[in-house]
Amino acid sequence: MTxxxxxxxxHVEELFPKLRAYRGMTTRLHPRPGRPDASVSSVGGPLLWxxxxxxxxxIEPHKRSRGHRIGDIRRGRQVLADAWARDRPSDEExxxxxxxxxxxxxxxxxDTDPIPLVGLVQLYRRDVxxxxxxxxxxxxxxxxxxxxxxHGPTRYGLSLHVRWRRSDRVAVALDAPPQxxxxxxxxxxAEPCVLHPEQVVTYxxxxxxxxxxxxxxDAWEERQELKAEKNGLHDELVxxxxxxxxxxxxRVGGFPSWHTTDPHPMTCEECAAPMVLLLTIDSSEWDxxxxxxxxxxxxxxxxxxxxxxxxxxxxxxxxxxxIFACPTEPGHPHRWSIQ
Numbered sequence: 001m002t003x004x005x006x007x008x009x010x011h012v013e014e015l016f017p018k019l020r021a022y023r024g025m026t027t028r029l030h031p032r033p034g035r036p037d038a039s040v041s042s043v044g045g046p047l048l049w050x051x052x053x054x055x056x057x058x059i060e061p062h063k064r065s066r067g068h069r070i071g072d073i074r075r076g077r078q079v080l081a082d083a084w085a086r087d088r089p090s091d092e093e094x095x096x097x098x099x100x101x102x103x104x105x106x107x108x109x110x111d112t113d114p115i116p117l118v119g120l121v122q123l124y125r126r127d128v129x130x131x132x133x134x135x136x137x138x139x140x141x142x143x144x145x146x147x148x149x150x151h152g153p154t155r156y157g158l159s160l161h162v163r164w165r166r167s168d169r170v171a172v173a174l175d176a177p178p179q180x181x182x183x184x185x186x187x188x189x190a191e192p193c194v195l196h197p198e199q200v201v202t203y204x205x206x207x208x209x210x211x212x213x214x215x216x217x218d219a220w221e222e223r224q225e226l227k228a229e230k231n232g233l234h235d236e237l238v239x240x241x242x243x244x245x246x247x248x249x250x251r252v253g254g255f256p257s258w259h260t261t262d263p264h265p266m267t268c269e270e271c272a273a274p275m276v277l278l279l280t281i282d283s284s285e286w287d288x289x290x291x292x293x294x295x296x297x298x299x300x301x302x303x304x305x306x307x308x309x310x311x312x313x314x315x316x317x318x319x320x321x322x323i324f325a326c327p328t329e330p331g332h333p334h335r336w337s338i339q
Contacts, residue, residue, distance in 0.1 A: 003030035003196040003295040005247065012203065012244040015220065018213050019203055026202040026254025027130040028247055030285070030295065031193035032310050038173060041127040043250060043311050044190025047119045047142050048167055049174040056161045057114035062150035065109040067182030073189050076100035077312060084304055106181050116178040117144035117161055120190055120281060123252065124167065128197050130253040132278055134164035135331035143279070143323070147183035162323065162334045187283070187314025202254040203245040208263045242289045249285035249293070250311070253277060256322045260339045268326040269333055275324035278334065282320040284309045
């Protein structure tokens with residue numbers, strides 16, 4: 001089934017004509033639970049990986065002997081989905097869910113043992129309009145990460161692995177990639193999702209616009225909020241940030257959101273070129289503030305059956321991960337930020 005973004009509540013370029021110069025395009029991926037295989041683009045699906053190529057691992061020292069079992073995570077999600085499709089979890093199911101959500105300890109895992117990374121996303125250029133070209137004719141983008149948030153100076157950072165490859169050069173694919181014995185948190189394991197790419201118009205984060213234009217948008221939003229508060233219509237409040245600029249959810253290209261930090265330049269560490277947004281991986285496809293982006297096809301679905309978090313991923317504190325690429329040389333190292 002396709003997914004269609006509803007028209008925006010107001011025509012933002014009529015409100016702010018100077019925004020026309022900043023109009024961009026982004027591709028909403030619209031991941032939804034399914035059974036993708038390695039031959040298609042997916043979130044959380046199997047990766048097309050050469051059988052003779054080592055699977056990437058995390059070797060950074062950190063605690064890794066306590067966590068959740070991947071099998072328990074997937075079974076718990078299925079039990080919960082079945083229960084809500086029927087009505088709600090029974091007493092017996094609640095007991096089972098509590099057991100499946102329990103953390104375990106593996107005394108044989110040392111803090112320096114290599115951990116197989118977990119696949120997040122793979123995107124074929126043929127499937128995804130707007131996906132930036134890869135280096136040397138590569139047509140397949142793959143993203144993996146360590147399933148523990150325990151990296152870097154803060155010991156709360158992510159360890160990400162971005163790989164481009166040419167799909168036509170994978171002669172023999174790996175059947176069963178290695179899996180970590182335990183993962184640090186349930187949201188590190190993506191539910192297998194098929195994609196429904198859709199290109200939509202997007203505009204930069206307000207704080208990234210020229211100061212005068214950004215100030216006009218801020219003033220308009222303040223007037224909207226005062227009007228909504230006066231008339232008791234907060235549910236109908238329309239803002240640039242939530243409804244008119246950057247769509248929520250997993251997407252390719254467009255503009256990054258900087259909603260938890262001030263905007264800051266992302267420059268290539270090799271050549272100092274300003275980097276462009278390659279991919280956003282989001283914890284949710286919409287929420288209470290961004291409900292206007294909910295696809296048209298899902299508005300008639302019963303509320304308890306809607307799933308705004310189809311991938312089941314948790315990025316930071318329910319945020320998003322922006323991955324940036326060098327536009328002058330795709331082979332240069334990627335950078336990323338969490339919002």
